[in-house]
């Protein structure tokens with residue numbers, strides 16, 4: 322079958338890879354000059370199966386209220402007149418109910434575990450390197466209450482076979498000696514030894530090279546401007562090519578993997594999906610050879626930040642802001658990232674070398690991705706991965722490919 326994948330982020334590229342392996346003739350189109358230049362570009366780098374619990378959980382409304390009105394708040398809601406933002410916010414609150422959180426955590430965990438297994442297999446099969454670290458993730462806590470709240474749902478993760486260990490402050494430092502320099506006392510930590518980290522941009526770029534070698538065609542610098550329905554099916558996709566001229570592309574099946582921009586395109590054919598852009602920030606700090614920087618990937622839930630060592634760089638990423646499609650850098654929020662980094666690692670890198678970035682997470686209120694067929698028989702969707710797009714990429718690409726190929730996916734994901 323001829324399949325057209327819209328979007329060359331980590332989700333579109335993994336989809337294309339698995340579709341090609343399933344024997345399809347695949348073309349990928351993207352408006353950028355290369356793969357993974359939007360949200361998949363400078364994320365936190367974590368393959369965090371242990372972070373399956375979504376941001377929508379019973380403790381979230383209390384934390385959001387605590388941070389209300391602070392420009393540097395880890396979670397920031399900038400009210401707009403856009404009804405989609407309010408609707409998304411209401412649904413988010415609903416997903417904070419305990420039974421919804423349990424369900425969403427279990428679903429994300431299943432897909433994340435499957436995805437991590439496929440990532441390992443893909444790495445072994447292709448030899449792709451992407452500054453990966455396989456030392457696990459250590460989640461750090463700086464308040465007793467936050468630590469106890471985070472330990473409560475661990476039973477569910479353990480029941481499902483995930484190894485997670487509670488650690489005291491000394492054990493945290495023993496696991497990651499760079500923490501000896503922290504200026505704020507650590508209360509405890511949760512170590513997930515099976516978790517990983519790596520550069521999602523590098524991975525996507527290299528996977529695209531392997532996919533190209535396997536016959537996948539990529540067309541960059543083209544914007545998808547519309548989908549046309551003919552006799553109840555998608556008949557063509559309209560693109561604006563490099564010269565600004567409209568062109569139509571035809572295929573047997575179409576996959577929408579446009580991240581946060583997916584709902585805008587799908588709206589044109591009457592398909593509504595609960596995806597809203599949730600803006601996040603990152604800073605990348607080049608390291609010097611003698612820097613005592615962490616090797617293990619770390620999470621700091623009190624500031625909604627993660628720290629991943631990517632070769633000779635430290636990536637610090639996180640925070641969330643509901644502010645439409647704005648990707649501008651806010652000085653206060655950039656400084657908040659840097660000052661927290663300095664509280665934990667006072668003596669690494671140079672402030673003036675920090676590179677800042679923002680990206681829009683394609684988020685559903687439940688943080689569950691939407692993978693599957695739309696109401697049109699040949700239009701498929703793979704988006705809405707929110708905070709876990711890198712973690713869930715391989716599994717989502719494979720599930721999507723199975724669905725397009727008419728096969729039953731290996732795992733039962735609650736999709737669309």
Ligand SMILES: Cc1cc2nc3c(=O)[nH]c(=O)nc-3n(C[C@H](O)[C@H](O)[C@H](O)COP(=O)(O)OP(=O)(O)OC[C@H]3O[C@@H](n4cnc5c(N)ncnc54)[C@H](O)[C@@H]3O)c2cc1C
Nearest residue numbers: 328330332352360361365366367545580601709710711712
């Ligand atoms: C600050 C931050 C930290 C994060 N940390 C982590 C983490 O540690 N671990 C983790 O698992 N996840 C993390 N994420 C989430 C993860 O980065 C995303 O879920 C993931 O990158 C989404 O991938 P995507 O392919 O769906 O979207 P994108 O990467 O945005 O890809 C969509 C593609 O579609 C293209 N496109 C859009 N519109 C059009 C159009 N009209 N025409 C043509 N092309 C178009 C874009 O150019 C883009 O290449 C983080 C996100 C952020 C913002």
